[in-house]
Amino acid sequence: MAQTFDAGDPAFWRAGAISTTIVMLIVLVFLTIDSLEAIRAGGSHVPAYTVINQDIGYVYNLQLGYNVPSIGKDQPLFGRKYTEEEAHALIAKGKLVIQSRACMDCHTFFGNGAYYGPDLTKAWLDPAWDELWTPMTGQKTREDAIVEFLMHPERYPTWSREMPNLGISREEAIALVAYLKWMSAVDANGFPANFGTIQTRGRLPPAVPRLGAEASAPETRTLTQADLVAVGEKAYVTHCGACHQANGLGVPGTFPPITAGQPFSAPESLLKPLAERGFFKDGKIVQGSVKQHVDIVLNGIPGTPMPGFGAQLDDTTVAAIVTFQRNGLGNHTGDVVQAADVRAARAGRTASNAPGSTTGR
Amino acid sequence: MYQSQRLALKYFTAAIVVFGVMVIGGLIAATDFVQPRFLYPELPFNIAKILHIDGLIVWLLTGFIGAVYWFLPGELGRETEGVRLAEIMFWILCAAVAVVFAVFVLVQYGGSDQFAMWFINQGRKYVEAPRWAAIGIVLVMLVFAYNVVFTAIRARRMTGILAVMMIDLVPLVVLYLDAFPVIENMSVDLYWWWWLVHMWVEATWEVLIGCIVALALMQLLNTPRRIVEIWLYIEVGLVLGTGILGLGHHYFWIGTPQYWLGIGGLFSAFEPLPLLGMVIHAVYDAGTQHMKTTNQPSLFWMMAEAFGNFLGGGMWGFMMTLPQINLYSHGTQWTVSHGHFAFWGAYACGVISVIYLALQKTRGAEVLESGAWKWSFALLNIGLIGMVGSLLVSGMAQAFYERAIGGSTLQAFITAQSSPWFTQGMVARLAFGVIFAVGYVWLVYDLLTIGRRRVPAPILEPA
Numbered sequence: 001m002a003q004t005f006d007a008g009d010p011a012f013w014r015a016g017a018i019s020t021t022i023v024m025l026i027v028l029v030f031l032t033i034d035s036l037e038a039i040r041a042g043g044s045h046v047p048a049y050t051v052i053n054q055d056i057g058y059v060y061n062l063q064l065g066y067n068v069p070s071i072g073k074d075q076p077l078f079g080r081k082y083t084e085e086e087a088h089a090l091i092a093k094g095k096l097v098i099q100s101r102a103c104m105d106c107h108t109f110f111g112n113g114a115y116y117g118p119d120l121t122k123a124w125l126d127p128a129w130d131e132l133w134t135p136m137t138g139q140k141t142r143e144d145a146i147v148e149f150l151m152h153p154e155r156y157p158t159w160s161r162e163m164p165n166l167g168i169s170r171e172e173a174i175a176l177v178a179y180l181k182w183m184s185a186v187d188a189n190g191f192p193a194n195f196g197t198i199q200t201r202g203r204l205p206p207a208v209p210r211l212g213a214e215a216s217a218p219e220t221r222t223l224t225q226a227d228l229v230a231v232g233e234k235a236y237v238t239h240c241g242a243c244h245q246a247n248g249l250g251v252p253g254t255f256p257p258i259t260a261g262q263p264f265s266a267p268e269s270l271l272k273p274l275a276e277r278g279f280f281k282d283g284k285i286v287q288g289s290v291k292q293h294v295d296i297v298l299n300g301i302p303g304t305p306m307p308g309f310g311a312q313l314d315d316t317t318v319a320a321i322v323t324f325q326r327n328g329l330g331n332h333t334g335d336v337v338q339a340a341d342v343r344a345a346r347a348g349r350t351a352s353n354a355p356g357s358t359t360g361r
Numbered sequence: 362m363y364q365s366q367r368l369a370l371k372y373f374t375a376a377i378v379v380f381g382v383m384v385i386g387g388l389i390a391a392t393d394f395v396q397p398r399f400l401y402p403e404l405p406f407n408i409a410k411i412l413h414i415d416g417l418i419v420w421l422l423t424g425f426i427g428a429v430y431w432f433l434p435g436e437l438g439r440e441t442e443g444v445r446l447a448e449i450m451f452w453i454l455c456a457a458v459a460v461v462f463a464v465f466v467l468v469q470y471g472g473s474d475q476f477a478m479w480f481i482n483q484g485r486k487y488v489e490a491p492r493w494a495a496i497g498i499v500l501v502m503l504v505f506a507y508n509v510v511f512t513a514i515r516a517r518r519m520t521g522i523l524a525v526m527m528i529d530l531v532p533l534v535v536l537y538l539d540a541f542p543v544i545e546n547m548s549v550d551l552y553w554w555w556w557l558v559h560m561w562v563e564a565t566w567e568v569l570i571g572c573i574v575a576l577a578l579m580q581l582l583n584t585p586r587r588i589v590e591i592w593l594y595i596e597v598g599l600v601l602g603t604g605i606l607g608l609g610h611h612y613f614w615i616g617t618p619q620y621w622l623g624i625g626g627l628f629s630a631f632e633p634l635p636l637l638g639m640v641i642h643a644v645y646d647a648g649t650q651h652m653k654t655t656n657q658p659s660l661f662w663m664m665a666e667a668f669g670n671f672l673g674g675g676m677w678g679f680m681m682t683l684p685q686i687n688l689y690s691h692g693t694q695w696t697v698s699h700g701h702f703a704f705w706g707a708y709a710c711g712v713i714s715v716i717y718l719a720l721q722k723t724r725g726a727e728v729l730e731s732g733a734w735k736w737s738f739a740l741l742n743i744g745l746i747g748m749v750g751s752l753l754v755s756g757m758a759q760a761f762y763e764r765a766i767g768g769s770t771l772q773a774f775i776t777a778q779s780s781p782w783f784t785q786g787m788v789a790r791l792a793f794g795v796i797f798a799v800g801y802v803w804l805v806y807d808l809l810t811i812g813r814r815r816v817p818a819p820i821l822e823p824a
Contacts, residue, residue: 010521010590017598024605031606031624032552035617039548045616046548092545096473099484099543105407109547110615111692112554113486115759116393116406118774119692121614128771154402159775161397164405172473183547189622191614192769193688242775 041088047185049087052077052178056185058125058195066190077181078143078174087182093172094179101166110188116161122195124177124184131239135300136307146180147173156305157254159242223316225327225336232324235317239309240325248329255305256280259330260287273301290335293322294345310346315339362723363434365441368448370723372427373716375455377805379420380709382462384801386412391794394787408469411482411489412462417704418487418562419458422498424712425569426505429526431719432576433509436523437516443508450504457497461490478543485550487558488540495540502537506530521590525597526572529565536561548616555611563674564604567635570711571596574639574666577715581659584646592642599635607632610682614691622684629682633675636707643667656721658734658811662714665742669706673749677702689764694786695756702749716808726812734811737803744797748790755786 006012042048047069055072074081082090098104104113107120124142133145136156149156150173153163168176237246240258244250248258256264256274262285264271274280277296278288297318300308309318316339326333389409392399400409433441441447464481471477479492488495510527513519539557544550575589609625643664654660677699681690690696721729759777767773777783 008587008591010587010594013591013594013598014521017594017601020598020602021605024602028605028608031620035552035612035621036549038618039546039552039616041546045618046546088545093473095545095547095550096478096543100473100477100482101470102407102411102482102484102489104484104486105410105489106405108692110551112551112611112615113692114407114410115692115694115697116390116410118771119769122769123771126770158771161393161406161778162401164402166470167472175473186548186616188614188616189619191688191691192764194765194768196768196770238772242772246779 041091045187047071047182048084049091049182050082050084051185052087052090052181053081056124056181058122058184064190066193067195068187068190069185071185077178078141082178087178090175090178091182093175097168097172097176098179101168106163109183110186111191117163119192120180120183121186121188121192122184124180125195127196131312132242132307135309135311136305138302143174143177143181146177150176157243157251160251222338222340223319225323225334228320228323228336229327231317232320232322233328235313235321236324236328239313240321243305248325257285258325260285261330270304273304277301287326287331287333290322290326290337290341291345293326294318294337294342297322298342298345315342315346318342363440364444365430365434365447366719366723368441368444368451369427369431369719371448371451372423372430373719375451375458376420376424376427376712377716377808379416379423379458381801381805383413383416383420384798386410386414386416388791388794388798391787391791395784395791404466405469408465411465414487415465415489416462421566421704421708421712423454424708424715425566425573426501428573428576428712428715429505429509431715432573433512436520436576437512437518439512439516441508442511442515443504446504447508450501453497454501457494461494464491465489483540483543485540485554487562490540492541495537498540499534499537502530502534506534520586522572522575522593525568525593529568529572532560532565533569536565551615552612552617555608559608559611560605563607564601566708567600567604568597570708571600571639573715574643574663574711577659577663577711577718578643578646580718581654581656581663581714582646582650588646592638596635596638596642599631599638603628603631603634610684610687613684613687626683630679632682633671633679636671636675640667640671655727656717656729658729658731658738658807659714659717659721661734661738662710662717665738666706666710666714669702669710671706673699673702673704673706677749689760690756691764693756693759693764694752694783695760698749698752698756701745701752705745713804717811720808720812724812729812731807731811733803733807737800737807740796740800740803742800744793744795744800747793747796751786751789751793753786755783755790758782758786 037043038045040046051071053074053076055075057070057072058067059070060066061068098109103109103120106114106117108115109119110121111119129142129145133149133156134140134142137145137148139145139148147170150168151170152165154165243255244258245255249262250257250264252264253266256266256270256279263283264280264285265283271280274285277292279286279292279296296306297313298308298310300306313321319337319339319342322337322342323335325331326335326337386409389400389404390406390413393401393406393409430441430444430447468481470484471481477491481491482489483491483495490498506527509523509530513523513527536557539553542553544553571593575593578584579586579589605628606624607629609621610629612621612625644667647660647664652660681687681695681699717729717734720726758780761777762780762783763769763773763777767776
């Protein structure tokens with residue numbers, strides 16, 4: 001028992017507080033020196049800015065047990081290769097755009113920010129750019145699609161929550177794309193986990209064999225309505241639900257309902273092509289012909305946010321979606337659309353070279 | 362009454378007004394989650410969110426400065442040095458805050474150039490205020506620090522609490538300087554940004570409020586100085602001993618090396634300890650007085666501070682701080698649940714408690730009592746805990762659907778945000794937010810009226 005110890009003496013606790021704090025601060029200084037070396041551009045965890053000239057992936061690392069960025073072969077951005085100075089200037093510009101538009105007060109970067117919009121850590125790698133945005137914006141590449149979207153977000157409403165038009169110029173949008181591409185190559189210790197796996201799951205139920213984009217041979221069987229509806233429902237939720245909503249009622253003023261008989265009001269630029277194709281009359285959505293229906297899903301409606309899905313969905317999936325839309329979500333037409341019908345529609349269109357292809361924007 | 366204390370009342374008034382701006386910003390942002398077309402596109406979500414979180418920082422900081430100006434003359438037995446300068450800084454602060462908020466609402470954002478950084482919006486969460494205003498805040502804090510130090514020098518007196526506070530004023534000013542740079546590398550930017558957000562808000566502020574609570578407890582419950590000081594040292598030792606390296610829980614996923622997963626996880630697991638100490642301290646002190654005091658509102662808010670800090674900061678933080686969980690909970694409404702509970706418990710309740718203490722003396726009420734304070738206390742706390750619970754439900758749904766199952770893509774985000782668990786949580790949050798706002802109105806009414814009418818002297822046993 002130490003004679004001098006007195007737990008009731010504030011000086012004892014003061015000495016404890018001071019020494020603990022000093023020790024912790026010293027440790028923090030050393031860790032900070034090491035961390036700053038690791039996270040400088042070109043350090044062990046953060047790539048050099050010229051990484052925007054390369055193909056970037058996000059692959060599972062067996063030893064670490066989580067996904068790490070993979071830097072692949074050369075991949076030009078906007079059709080060109082940037083020098084070190086150009087890349088640095090582009091990234092610096094991109095950061096200024098991010099700050100000046102207060103992106104972080106809706107979105108998150110590395111999970112930091114606000115939670116009203118999606119996380120942008122790996123946004124460059126998001127499959128939605130290729131699956132939805134490229135056809136929707138009528139652009140040829142992912143980077144061009146992102147630029148078009150950032151400059152005119154109100155033209156491509158993505159969901160009931162929209163991104164406002166922030167007056168982003170083309171130069172600023174290009175800088176943002178470079179920024180997102182660079183950031184996707186940062187090793188963030190596996191965050192976000194399992195990125196992108198939702199896209200490879202549940203597209204088609206295993207109960208129906210030889211369906212889906214993976215099937216190499218064309219579908220020749222005639223499927224039952226029940227099978228098509230079952231497949232179509234899943235595909236509908238994945239590919240159509242974000243806009244037309246899982247219940248088929250759409251979003252007032254922006255995305256038309258799939259359910260016939262539902263009222264719908266929107267700008268004339270959207271109502272006119274709908275009416276021309278036979279899906280809109282007297283303020284309500286009506287059921288148009290199967291032929292037009294298949295055409296819209298395959299080729300979209302130019303001049304509106306509706307993209308064509310012909311390039312990314314196989315015949316069976318398109319047939320299943322159309323069949324489901326005509327026999328589910330409150331519709332009861334009894335129509336059954338087979339893969340062969342879709343194949344014929346594709347062939348017919350190529351032959352007649354009909355106007356309004358997805359690249360016509 | 363000292364001039365310094367009159368000035369403190371002005372700071373308190375400003376704090377409560379900005380508290381109102383924060384509530385309005387929060388209500389708009391909460392409505393956006395339920396009805397995205399609300400005030401869109403005139404007032405997009407990010408602007409409402411900026412009003413909400415910057416309003417939060419400003420009203421708490423203003424409240425702290427007011428609390429110190431209130432206690433300082435009593436602690437040193439003399440008028441605060443430079444109180445006139447402090448008064449000028451007060452009006453500059455008010456004008457600056459009003460201009461900044463007006464620019465946020467009316468101009469919202471600028472181009473990608475230095476002009477926007479200087480005069481419109483810096484776009485870094487919590488420190489969006491343009492640079493000219495950030496410089497103003499630095500000046501206000503420098504004058505504040507100068508006054509505290511020089512008052513002690515002139516008084517030729519020093520107490521343990523004041524010594525802790527003065528040392529704490531150094532990081533309070535220095536860390537805020539991080540509100541200025543534009544760093545293009547997001548990993549480096551976030552590395553230093555967390556020194557501002559974690560070290561400033563979670564460590565420096567925590568020490569400052571510890572000092573303020575210590576000063577308040579001596580008045581409120583006549584706790585002996587020696588006891589208060591011992592507890593303050595224990596709390597400071599534990600807050601900084603766990604919190605400095607607890608900073609690591611913000612370095613899990615921003616590109617920093619793996620060792621932060623272990624260090625951050627371990628030290629932040631200990632972070633509830635000082636807050637538990639605060640609960641024990643407050644309950645023990647109140648118990649020795651049998652909860653008897655002439656200022657019930659202040660005592661109740663002080664109890665809410667102790668429990669709120671421990672539950673909201675400590676437990677809610679601990680729940681999501683280990684990296685194995687944080688990988689999925691990070692950046693979801695789960696974080697928001699923790700943020701609301703922690704800021705409320707750690708700081709807001711303490712500031713309100715001190716304001717009641719000041720009002721009792723200002724209005725010369727032997728016993729500070731009213732009907733309204735109970736209503737506002739109940740409504741604000743029920744509203745807040747309701748929001749915290751709703752956000753937790755939404756946040757867990759988001760963690761499962763968006764992070765764990767979906768992998769955080771755009772589609773996963775939409776799937777999670779459309780899930781009924783998520784959307785119902787958002788509706789409930791808005792409802793409890795309205796309850797909270799009603800409680801705020803009651804609070805304002807009560808602060809304006811309490812103690813103005815004479816209440817008959819209480820039947821208290823002689824002290």
